[in-house]
Each structure stands twice: as structure tokens, then as C-alpha cells.
Amino acid sequence: MAPDQVVETLQKKRVALLPSNNDPDPAETAEWLESLEGVLEFDGPDRARFLLTQLKDKAVREGVEIPIIANTPYINTIPPSRQAPFPGSREIERRIKNLVRWNAMAMVVRANRKDHGIGGHISTYASAATLYEIGFNHFFRGLDAPGGGDQIYFQGHASPGIYARAFLEDRLSAAHLENFRRELAEGGGLSSYPHPWLMPHFWQFPTVSMGLGPITAIYQARFNRYLLHRGLRDTSQQRVWAFLGDGECDEPETLGALTLAARERLDNLIFVINCNLQRLDGPVRGNGKIIQELEAAFRGAGWNVLKVVWGGDWDPLLAADKAGLLVQRMNEAVDGEYQKYATESGAYIREHFFGKYPQLLKLVEHLSDEQIRKLSRGGHDPEKVYNAYKAAVDHRGSPTVILAKTIKGYGLGEGGEGSNPTHQQKTLNEEELREFRARFNIPISDDDIAETPFYKPPVDSREMKYLQELRKPLGGSLPARVVVCPPLQAPKLELFKDVLEARYKREFSSTMEFEKLLRRLLQDEQLGKYVVPIIPDEARTFGMHPLFNTFGIYASLGQKYEPTDAATMTPYREAIDGQIIEEGITEAGSISSFIAAGTAYATHGVPTIPFFIYYSMFGFQRVGDLMWSAADSRTRGFLIGGTAGRTTLSGEGLQHEDGHSHLLASTIPTLACYDPAYGYELAVIVQDGIRRMYEKGEALFYYITLYNEEYAMLPMPAGVTEGILRGLYKLRPAAGRSKAKVHLFGSGPILRETLRAQEILAEKYDVAADVWSATSYKELRRDALDVERWNMLHPATTPRKSYLEQVLAGENGVFLAASDYMRAVPEMVTRWVPGGLFPLGTDGFGRSENRSSLRRFFEVDAECITVATLYRLAQRGEIKPARVAQALKDLGVDSEKVNPMYA
Ligand SMILES: Cc1ncc(C[n+]2csc(CCOP(=O)(O)OP(=O)(O)O)c2C)c(N)n1
Numbered sequence: 001m002a003p004d005q006v007v008e009t010l011q012k013k014r015v016a017l018l019p020s021n022n023d024p025d026p027a028e029t030a031e032w033l034e035s036l037e038g039v040l041e042f043d044g045p046d047r048a049r050f051l052l053t054q055l056k057d058k059a060v061r062e063g064v065e066i067p068i069i070a071n072t073p074y075i076n077t078i079p080p081s082r083q084a085p086f087p088g089s090r091e092i093e094r095r096i097k098n099l100v101r102w103n104a105m106a107m108v109v110r111a112n113r114k115d116h117g118i119g120g121h122i123s124t125y126a127s128a129a130t131l132y133e134i135g136f137n138h139f140f141r142g143l144d145a146p147g148g149g150d151q152i153y154f155q156g157h158a159s160p161g162i163y164a165r166a167f168l169e170d171r172l173s174a175a176h177l178e179n180f181r182r183e184l185a186e187g188g189g190l191s192s193y194p195h196p197w198l199m200p201h202f203w204q205f206p207t208v209s210m211g212l213g214p215i216t217a218i219y220q221a222r223f224n225r226y227l228l229h230r231g232l233r234d235t236s237q238q239r240v241w242a243f244l245g246d247g248e249c250d251e252p253e254t255l256g257a258l259t260l261a262a263r264e265r266l267d268n269l270i271f272v273i274n275c276n277l278q279r280l281d282g283p284v285r286g287n288g289k290i291i292q293e294l295e296a297a298f299r300g301a302g303w304n305v306l307k308v309v310w311g312g313d314w315d316p317l318l319a320a321d322k323a324g325l326l327v328q329r330m331n332e333a334v335d336g337e338y339q340k341y342a343t344e345s346g347a348y349i350r351e352h353f354f355g356k357y358p359q360l361l362k363l364v365e366h367l368s369d370e371q372i373r374k375l376s377r378g379g380h381d382p383e384k385v386y387n388a389y390k391a392a393v394d395h396r397g398s399p400t401v402i403l404a405k406t407i408k409g410y411g412l413g414e415g416g417e418g419s420n421p422t423h424q425q426k427t428l429n430e431e432e433l434r435e436f437r438a439r440f441n442i443p444i445s446d447d448d449i450a451e452t453p454f455y456k457p458p459v460d461s462r463e464m465k466y467l468q469e470l471r472k473p474l475g476g477s478l479p480a481r482v483v484v485c486p487p488l489q490a491p492k493l494e495l496f497k498d499v500l501e502a503r504y505k506r507e508f509s510s511t512m513e514f515e516k517l518l519r520r521l522l523q524d525e526q527l528g529k530y531v532v533p534i535i536p537d538e539a540r541t542f543g544m545h546p547l548f549n550t551f552g553i554y555a556s557l558g559q560k561y562e563p564t565d566a567a568t569m570t571p572y573r574e575a576i577d578g579q580i581i582e583e584g585i586t587e588a589g590s591i592s593s594f595i596a597a598g599t600a601y602a603t604h605g606v607p608t609i610p611f612f613i614y615y616s617m618f619g620f621q622r623v624g625d626l627m628w629s630a631a632d633s634r635t636r637g638f639l640i641g642g643t644a645g646r647t648t649l650s651g652e653g654l655q656h657e658d659g660h661s662h663l664l665a666s667t668i669p670t671l672a673c674y675d676p677a678y679g680y681e682l683a684v685i686v687q688d689g690i691r692r693m694y695e696k697g698e699a700l701f702y703y704i705t706l707y708n709e710e711y712a713m714l715p716m717p718a719g720v721t722e723g724i725l726r727g728l729y730k731l732r733p734a735a736g737r738s739k740a741k742v743h744l745f746g747s748g749p750i751l752r753e754t755l756r757a758q759e760i761l762a763e764k765y766d767v768a769a770d771v772w773s774a775t776s777y778k779e780l781r782r783d784a785l786d787v788e789r790w791n792m793l794h795p796a797t798t799p800r801k802s803y804l805e806q807v808l809a810g811e812n813g814v815f816l817a818a819s820d821y822m823r824a825v826p827e828m829v830t831r832w833v834p835g836g837l838f839p840l841g842t843d844g845f846g847r848s849e850n851r852s853s854l855r856r857f858f859e860v861d862a863e864c865i866t867v868a869t870l871y872r873l874a875q876r877g878e879i880k881p882a883r884v885a886q887a888l889k890d891l892g893v894d895s896e897k898v899n900p901m902y903a
């Protein structure tokens with residue numbers, strides 16, 4: 001078929017699938033509709049649903065093509081007839097909400113008056129106030145609630161509102177509010193957004209990097225189930241609420257894990273999306289409808305969708321609209337128009353919205369322009385929001401999303417409400433302040449208004465009493481981060497005896513050594529149950545699939561089938577209490593689980609120890625922002641970068657071969673990074689990691705690279721523990737003496753190339769080389785920087801010495817470093833090495849090749865290390881340049897070979 005014919009056929013088909021407005025037999029249609037009404041009236045909605053499903057199935061069997069209808073009309077999901085009465089005092093709650101609104105606005109305005117450009121957001125919270133207040137007054141469970149608290153992911157840019165409520169609840173002082181965005185001010189300040197690192201007793205979850213809140217919330221809800229099913233904690237009463245923006249839904253992370261939530265039937269999870277139709281620059285979907293688009297996406301993924309589009313004042317109009325013309329008009333108008341209505345007069349709305357159909361003009365003829373202008377949106381109507389939340393918490397079997405329509409900058413007056421630049425608005429002029437005060441009835445006098453003071457009613461006022469009375473049975477104030485978790489006793493190093501002694505008859509890779517360590521930990525009586533291995537579909541790559549059978553793969557539905565490998569020693573065993581989290585191919589999801597497991601000590605008081613094992617290339621550069629937020633969250637645990645090294649992961653090529661994750665990892669302040677070569681080094685690092693994180697409660701986590709090259713593991717030499725942990729120790733001193741002395745630092749499998757170079761240097765060139773194992777340049781650097789800074793700030797005192805200076809004191813000669821990472825990694829410590837450190841490394845793109853070719857290509861094999869060593873000696877005048885030239889020839893290193901850095 002020619003392309004234009006294809007298009008034509010498709011168009012015809014599509015036209016045929018569109019619901020037709022031309023009804024050839026209205027009487028018959030009316031009969032069908034009447035029958036449905038009858039069923040609804042006498043048998044209820046369940047029966048109606050059953051019959052409609054039967055009809056649909058029959059039609060499909062008969063070959064009738066039915067279009068997928070992912071959308072419901074652009075009205076509220078919950079009709080007024082199914083609304084529960086509001087349980088509180090709307091009047092007092094409105095007053096409380098207005099005060100929160102005022103203080104949130106005042107916080108930003110005052111901060112920017114004092115310090116122009118300090119920033120902050122008014123319009124986000126202004127649109128979301130009702131969404132939060134209904135939650136605080138009626139739903140959010142605090143940490144002391146029976147059954148435990150809820151986990152709430154507050155939208156980052158709404159933070160002023162959350163602080164303002166904490167102020168009314170007497171949790172934050174006016175001084176705190178005064179120092180919004182001034183964290184270094186005297187007495188401390190408030191961080192711009194939710195950051196547990198900066199406010200560890202307040203915020204639980206960092207959300208401000210758009211998309212991270214939603215995805216981590218989904219995995220938090222799933223991890224809560226994991227804890228329940230594994231008998232580690234009863235989380236059955238706890239819910240996870242995630243508040244997000246409609247613009248934020250464009251982030252792939254926001255919608256990327258929706259199907260997991262539905263598949264896992266996470267009815268403990270509620271998303272509340274503030275659909276104010278705007279993002280930072282302008283409308284989210286000017287030409288479309290974000291609520292409808294999201295409805296389709298969430299419904300398609302299997303979520304329970306509750307739309308809260310219109311406020312109660314629309315109910316009588318919708319009830320009077322027998323012909324469905326109002327709903328049709330609501331469906332027709334696009335978000336760009338709705339945004340405009342928010343900024344226009346009632347007369348404009350009458351003309352442009354209702355005026356399209358004469359019948360609609362009639363429908364609203366009894367309303368004044370002012371009444372039309374005030375017709376509200378669902379997300380600003382407490383009764384509608386309350387009912388949606390209630391329906392969400394009562395819903396069983398799937399997660400719920402609430403799509404609440406609001407106005408961005410609600411209440412900010414002409415300049416701010418619904419305007420495109422409102423997101424950035426940080427100031428209000430006096431006129432706007434007066435308007436704000438009048439609209440929200442804030443008791444501040446004319447004299448004071450220009451000051452924009454914070455306002456809190458007296459302790460014994462109705463508002464303050466009401467506020468406290470509602471929070472008490474809900475388990476106290478939120479957000480709050482309180483760590484009540486028993487410390488774990490770190491295992492004795494002897495637990496890993498076999499790895500330490502390495503009495504093996506065969507060669508092993510560091511990955512295989514790690515598998516042994518993990519197995520010991522999983523089997524440990526004290527610690528075992530807390531270990532959470534997380535793998536994104538790579539267990540076989542890492543040789544860890546034998547763990548499946550022994551410890552089970554977590555599956556909330558158990559295993560409903562017999563796996564094809566059931567008869568083997570290593571079947572794919574799924575179980576409801578399985579310990580391994582097998583995420584499938586999602587690094588973003590896996591790190592989200594890592595965060596949930598690594599913060600369970602704070603969130604749940606359960607000291608789970610996550611080990612997230614992944615392709616090192618697909619870690620920091622793929623999900624670096626989540627890694628950063630793991631640090632912000634004070635996550636504990638081990639990131640294990642497997643198949644590491646640009647030359648060690650042979651064959652895989654450019655996209656897989658990682659020679660830079662250690663550089664990226666070095667940017668995270670609380671991440672301890674290690675690049676070990678031998679099993680015993682790994683054992684020492686993991687043991688000490690558990691000690692520091694889980695016994696001592698230090699705020700750090702670990703990144704360790706593992707390789708798949710098999711070689712002879714060594715038994716642990718005496719006295720190396722400190723060196724392993726601090727980053728450097730002498731592994732094998734030169735066998736003999738010679739005139740020329742050099743030091744070779746090696747990491748990971750490239751350490752073995754330095755050992756081979758040591759032999760070549762001794763045998764062929766009479767150079768004595770000491771080989772050092774460099775396990776962590778980052779640890780060395782931080783220590784050296786710290787000492788250097790201390791010395792600079794205490795010039796009159798005896799200078800301190802860094803570990804590196806101590807360990808290298810008395811050593812002289814030439815220093816070289818080689819690793820499977822970029823030169824910039826060892827270069828981190830050059831400054832503190834006597835005479836500098838000459839780096840060799842894997843700068844440039846990897847390619848598909850075997851190890852030896854790759855190591856020659858990147859000039860990190862023993863021969864190239866030898867050449868580099870001789871070159872450095874020649875530079876210092878210790879040997880003649882001609883010897884280097886001869887070595888190049890002898891060792892077969894091509895002087896004209898391509899530079900891998902550019903290749
Ligand atoms: C990953 C990321 N990219 C960009 C931003 C900058 N940013 C902050 S708020 C915002 C717009 C938010 O719009 P929306 O999600 O609709 O929230 P609203 O304020 O409208 O409720 C943007 C782009 C960010 N915080 N995170």
C-alpha cells in the first residue's frame with residue numbers, strides 16, 4: 001500500500017472509531033439510557049458496571065471495534081450524591097488556612113526585602129493550600145499515630161507553606177521564619193526546600209529535584225510492603241502521600257514507575273497532583289488538558305484516578321444541565337483558556353466560556369458577573385478535597401492519584417493569579433498586600449501592613465486550639481524526622497575468614513569475593529534479616545543468581561508458577577518473604593529502593609542494610625541526581641558498582657566500560673569510595689562500613705567497585721587494616737635494592753599490572769619498585785584537605801600531618817599511579833605526594849576488545865607502566881633518555897600509537 005493510502009485508511013478507521021454525534025435512532029438511544037438509569041436507581045453502580053462490562057465483552061466477541069476510552073468527562077469523579085459531609089468546622093479551618101497563606105507569603109516577601117535575590121516561591125503554595133490543610137487537619141498521620149506515621153513527600157516549592165504551618169503549630173519560631181533561605185544566619189535558618197541533610201529533625205524526604213519525589217515515594221510504598229511481608233515491621237496502617245506539580249509530570253521519573261505501583265497493588269500510596277495548569281514559564285498544556293492527559297496515563301497504568309476539577313458552586317449548574325452541554329463545553333475548553341479565565345472578569349468568562357452555546361448563557365443568567373468569576377476550582381474546595389482524600393484512603397487494591405485543579409498564585413491579586421510569571425513572584429506591593437489581607441481576612445492593621453509581619457493568634461484562640469486538637473489524635477506534628485533505631489553490632493572480621501585467608505585452589509574475581517561476603521552477612525544470625533540485596537536484573541552477570549534459591553526473591557504475590565529452572569540447583573525462586581529485591585531493568589527504581597531501605601532506620605526504626613549491585617557505568621551517570629538525593633536523605637548502605645573498569649570489562653565497549661564513576665562519586669560529600677583489588681580489602685571495608693553506619697550511626701554511605709577479572713586472591717597481610725580504610729598501604733616492597741627507587745600505586749585489577757611492572761623493572765632495568773595498594777584516593781584527599789585547612793587556620797601551632805604525609809614520610813624516589821579509571825582520580829592527591837604523582841589511567845572512550853589489548857591501548861598495562869616509570873626517572877636525571885627509548889622498543893610499546901584520550 002502506498003503511504004498516502006495507508007494514511008487515508010487510518011484516517012477512515014479513526015473517523016469510524018470516533019463517537020458519532022449523528023444519532024440515526026434517538027428513540028432507541030433513549031431506551032438504552034433509560035434502562036441504564038433504571039439499573040443505577042434500583043441496583044446501584046456495581047450492577048451497572050457489571051452489565052456494561054458484559055455488553056462490551058459481547059460486542060468485542062462479535063467483532064465490534066471499541067475505542068480505548070482512557071478518559072472520563074472533565075468533571076469530578078465523585079458526584080455530589082456520593083459526598084460525605086465535612087467532618088470539621090469549615091469556618092475555623094478556613095481561618096487557619098488563611099493565616100498559613102499569609103505567613104508563607106510574608107516569609108518570602110520579607111526574605112527578599114532584606115536580601116534581594118534570595119528567592120523563594122509564593123505561588124506554588126498559594127495554589128496548594130487547601131490540598132495541604134485538609135491533609136494536616138484530617139488525614140496525615142504523625143509519628144505517634146497508632147500503627148505508625150505516614151510518609152509525606154511535600155512538593156519542594158511549597159515549603160514556605162509547610163514552614164508557616166509549623167510556625168502556627170509552635171514548632172518553628174518567628175526567628176526561624178525570618179531566616180528563611182538564610183541557613184547561615186545567627187540562630188540558624190530554614191532551608192529553601194526539603195533537605196533532611198540540613199534539617200534532620202524536620203524534613204524526611206528531599207523532593208525538590210522534580211520527579212525524584214514521585215518515584216522515591218512509589219518505592220517507599222513498596223518497601224513498606226517488603227518490611228511487612230518480611231516480618232520486620234507492621235506497616236499496614238501507614239500510607240505514603242506524594243504531592244507534586246502538574247509540570248513535574250513531564251519528568252520521566254514522575255511517571256516512569258506507575259505500572260510498578262499498580263502491579264504491586266500499592267493501595268498504601270496516594271499521589272496528589274496540584275494541577276494549577278502552569279509550570280515555571282507558562283502553561284503545562286496550553287493547547288490540551290493536563291488533567292485529562294494524566295488521567296489517561298494513570299488509568300492506563302492501573303491506578304485509581306480521582307479528579308477534583310470543580311468546586312461545589314458548579315454542582316447546581318451541572319445538575320441543571322440536562323442536555324450535557326455544560327460538560328461538553330468543559331471538555332472542549334483547553335488549559336490555555338482556563339488559565340485565561342483565571343485572570344479575567346466574570347463578564348469575559350460569561351462571554352467566552354458560557355457564551356459559546358446560548359443554552360449555557362441561559363444556565364448562568366441568574367448569576368452576576370462577580371458570582372461567575374468566583375465559581376471555584378475543585379482543588380480550592382475543602383469539601384471536594386476532603387472527599388477525594390477520604391475515597392483515596394478507603395480505596396483498596398490499587399494506588400490512587402488525585403488530580404486537583406487549582407489556580408497558580410491563588411489570592412495573589414491581579415499580577416500574580418494565573419499569570420505566566422507568577423512562579424517567580426517574590427514580592428507584593430502595598431496595594432496587593434492590602435488586597436491579600438482583605439481577601440483572606442488577616443487581622444493586621446493598616447499601620448503594619450507595609451511591614452508584612454508574621455501573624456500567630458493567641459495560644460488560647462479557637463484557631464490554635466482547633467489546630468492542636470486535630471493533630472493530637474492524628475499522632476502529632478508533621479513533617480518530623482526522628483531517629484529511634486537500635487544500633488546494630490557490626491560483625492567480627494572473622495565472619496569473612498575464608499575471604500581473609502584466601503586459601504583457594506582457583507582464581508576469583510572481586511565480584512565473586514563479594515558474593516561470599518554477602519552470603520555470610522545474609523546467613524548471620526544477628527544481621528542477616530536486615531540485609532537487603534537490590535539488583536536491577538544483573539544477578540547472573542555478577543554470578544549472584546545462586547542467592548535466589550537460598551534467600552528468595554521478594555514477590556508480594558509469592559510464586560504462582562513453576563520456574564523453568566525448578567529442577568536445577570539455582571532456580572528462580574520468588575516468595576512473599578523473599579529477601580532479594582530484583583527490580584528488573586531500572587536503575588532509577590533500584591536506587592529508589594536503596595534510599596527507602598537505607599533510610600528505614602529513620603523512617604521506621606528498622607536498620608536495614610541495602611546493597612545495591614549494578615553495572616558501575618549505569619550508576620552515577622545514569623541516576624546521579626538520585627544518588628545525590630540519597631546523600632541528602634542520609635541514606636546508609638552500600639552502592640556496589642559491578643563490572644567496573646574501562647579495560648577490565650572487556651568486550652562490552654564504549655557505553656559499558658566505566659572509567660570515571662569514581663570521579664563522579666567523589667563529588668558526593670558523604671560517600672566513602674573504594675576501589676579494592678582483593679577480597680580481604682573488600683571484607684575490611686564492608687565490615688568497617690557496617691560498624692560506622694549501623695553501630696556508630698555515622699552519616700555516610702559507601703561506593704565500592706567490583707570487577708569480573710579472575711585472578712589469585714591474596715591472604716590478608718598483617719597490619720594493613722588502617723591502610724585499607726584510609727586509602728593506601730604498602731603491599732609489596734621491592735625485593736632488592738638498587739640505585740633507582742620508585743613507588744607504584746595500583747588500584748583494582750590494575751594493581752596486578754603494577755606488580756608485574758615491579759618484576760619487569762627489577763629484572764630488566766635494575767629499578768627497585770615498592771607496590772602500594774591504593775584503595776581510595778577520595779579518602780586520602782579528604783583527609784589531606786582537612787589537615788591542610790586546619791594547619792592554615794592554626795598557623796602558630798605545630799602543623800598536623802595527613803595520613804598520606806605520614807605514610808609517605810621517609811619514602812623517596814618516583815611516584816606513579818595506575819588504575820582502571822581516569823587520571824583525574826589519582827590526581828586528587830598529587831599535591832601531597834613528595835615530588836608529585838605521575839598518573840596513568842583510562843581517559844577516553846572504551847571499545848570492544850579483550851583486556852590485554854585494552855590495557856595496552858589505554859597505556860595501563862605493566863609494559864606501559866614500566867615505560868612511564870623509566871621516563872620519570874629520566875626526567876629526574878637518574879637514567880638516560882636513551883634507556884627509555886630502548887625500553888619502548890624492548891617492551892613493544894609503539895611511540896606513534898594513537899592517543900586514547902582523543903580516539
Ligand atoms: C529537575 C528539576 N528541573 C527544574 C527545576 C526548576 N523548577 C522549579 S519549579 C519548576 C516549575 C514547577 O512547575 P509545577 O511542577 O507545575 O509546580 P507548581 O509550582 O506549578 O505547583 C521548575 C521548572 C527543578 N526544581 N528540578
Ligand SMILES: [Mg+2]
Pocket residue numbers: 245246247274275276277278279284408
Ligand atoms: Mg503547576
